[in-house]
Amino acid sequence: MKYWEIKLVVVLIVYFCITQLGEGGKPPKLYIEPSRENCRYNETAYVQYATNKEYLNLAMMNFINLRESNTQVANLVVLFNKELNIGKFKPNAEKYNITMNGVDLLQRTKLNQPEWDDSFTKLYIFNLTQYSEIVYFDSDSLLINATTNKHELVYHPTNLDELFGLQVDIAMPRAYWIQPSSQDLYQAKLDNRANFFASHVIYARPNPRIFNEIMRYVNNPWLWSWNHRNRLFRPDDYDMEIINRYLDDQWKLNGLKIGLLNHSVYGVLSGEFKQLDHSRYFSSSPSSTRWNSGEILQKIKLIHFSNAPIPKPWLLHPDEMGPWISCNPASGSLVLVDCDLLHHWTWIHRAFFSLQQKHWIK
Numbered sequence: 359m360k361y362w363e364i365k366l367v368v369v370l371i372v373y374f375c376i377t378q379l380g381e382g383g384k385p386p387k388l389y390i391e392p393s394r395e396n397c398r399y400n401e402t403a404y405v406q407y408a409t410n411k412e413y414l415n416l417a418m419m420n421f422i423n424l425r426e427s428n429t430q431v432a433n434l435v436v437l438f439n440k441e442l443n444i445g446k447f448k449p450n451a452e453k454y455n456i457t458m459n460g461v462d463l464l465q466r467t468k469l470n471q472p473e474w475d476d477s478f479t480k481l482y483i484f485n486l487t488q489y490s491e492i493v494y495f496d497s498d499s500l501l502i503n504a505t506t507n508k509h510e511l512v513y514h515p516t517n518l519d520e521l522f523g524l525q526v527d528i529a530m531p532r533a534y535w536i537q538p539s540s541q542d543l544y545q546a547k548l549d550n551r552a553n554f555f556a557s558h559v560i561y562a563r564p565n566p567r568i569f570n571e572i573m574r575y576v577n578n579p580w581l582w583s584w585n586h587r588n589r590l591f592r593p594d595d596y597d598m599e600i601i602n603r604y605l606d607d608q609w610k611l612n613g614l615k616i617g618l619l620n621h622s623v624y625g626v627l628s629g630e631f632k633q634l635d636h637s638r639y640f641s642s643s644p645s646s647t648r649w650n651s652g653e654i655l656q657k658i659k660l661i662h663f664s665n666a667p668i669p670k671p672w673l674l675h676p677d678e679m680g681p682w683i684s685c686n687p688a689s690g691s692l693v694l695v696d697c698d699l700l701h702h703w704t705w706i707h708r709a710f711f712s713l714q715q716k717h718w719i720k
């Protein structure tokens with residue numbers, strides 16, 4: 359062999375060893391029910407982001423709701439596209455003490471789905487080091503406290519204050535809806551390395567190291583990828599994939615304390631209420647568990663609107679659901695569910711609708 363060939367072989371062997379290092383072995387702890395200590399609520403924040411007026415309206419509605427729940431958290435922060443004119447929202451921002459923080463959108467160029475592109479903006483939460491802890495949630499969500507009164511469900515505002523003080527660096531719920539049933543959470547994590555966590559709600563302790571490492575992936579994926587061959591950058595990677603890849607690395611290296619939020623409380627998609635099969639939702643509890651919409655709804659605190667193919671709730675009046683969803687087989691509706699599910703589905707949308715009527719700014 360020529361000298362340059364030997365050099366090439368050595369380089370390839372070294373590269374192979376480095377990329378294989380740490381690929382096996384037993385992964386460290388996942389904090390399934392993280393412990394909690396007191397926190398200084400005056401230094402914590404809830405954060406949402408909005409890249410257009412619709413989402414700004416949604417974010418404001420959720421924050422007004424949080425104030426009405428008497429949250430102890432001092433800072434309610436909307437990260438908004440700083441090119442938006444937010445004049446109409448200023449009176450509510452003042453009245454409810456909501457911090458409007460204009461940012462440049464974090465985008466990656468050369469992608470063909472600009473709507474999703476914007477979702478990188480949520481990665482800013484890791485750089486908000488003026489706050490000790492953050493609870494982030496997507497603004498197309500609804501905070502719910504459903505209680506029963508004479509067999510009727512009643513809606514109240516609520517907050518997620520109990521998440522502050524978690525003894526982890528970051529915690530997210532499981533993306534339960536895309537995972538095959540598996541009772542064992544460690545095994546489920548191993549089986550779903552690239553899509554285990556859902557990113558529509560995130561507890562985080564902001565940390566510039568996390569932010570910079572994630573941004574390195576967003577902006578310069580090839581630099582990141584050279585020693586992560588199993589987690590190569592793909593053009594269809596969005597915030598959820600990016601955070602998952604990053605956390606998977608950190609999990610293996612024991613670099614961060616990673617917690618799991620209970621998806622039944624914080625991670626439910628509204629689409630679960632138009633689903634006939636709930637086995638994925640139940641994957642971490644005994645398979646004999648029966649789906650009882652009313653009971654399940656009363657345990658949910660945050661629901662994320664993910665209704666496809668039914669339009670988002672702010673585009674659909676609750677009285678005009680008929681062509682989309684029904685429990686009458688003769689109705690010709692697009693989605694057919696049982697009447698109990700439909701009742702609770704409609705309840706969620708009515709709760710949203712009455713908030714929208716109060717707070718939506720045209």
Ligand SMILES: *[C@@H]1O[C@H](CO)[C@@H](O)[C@H](O)[C@H]1NC(C)=O
Pocket residue numbers: 398400401
């Ligand atoms: C929060 O409260 C603590 C204790 O009362 C105080 O020491 C700290 O300076 C406060 N922080 C902010 C940002 O106001």
Ligand SMILES: *[C@@H]1O[C@H](CO)[C@@H](O)[C@H](O)[C@H]1NC(C)=O
Pocket residue numbers: 432433434455
């Ligand atoms: C608004 O919130 C900030 C903390 O973000 C707090 O320092 C300030 O006192 C609050 N103002 C009012 C009027 O409540």
Ligand SMILES: *[C@@H]1O[C@H](CO)[C@@H](O)[C@H](O)[C@H]1NC(C)=O
Pocket residue numbers: 485487
């Ligand atoms: C992240 O935060 C640091 C410190 O506040 C700031 O200097 C930097 O510009 C921020 N990065 C981005 C992309 O906003």
Ligand SMILES: *[C@@H]1O[C@H](CO)[C@@H](O)[C@H](O)[C@H]1NC(C)=O
Pocket residue numbers: 503504505514515516517
């Ligand atoms: C839900 O609302 C009821 C009635 O206002 C209240 O007593 C209860 O503490 C609330 N629960 C949560 C989790 O917000």
Ligand SMILES: *[C@@H]1O[C@H](CO)[C@@H](O)[C@H](O)[C@H]1NC(C)=O
Pocket residue numbers: 391620621622623657
């Ligand atoms: C998650 O929350 C549900 C609903 O409150 C509860 O039944 C379940 O036991 C919780 N799971 C864990 C691991 O705490």
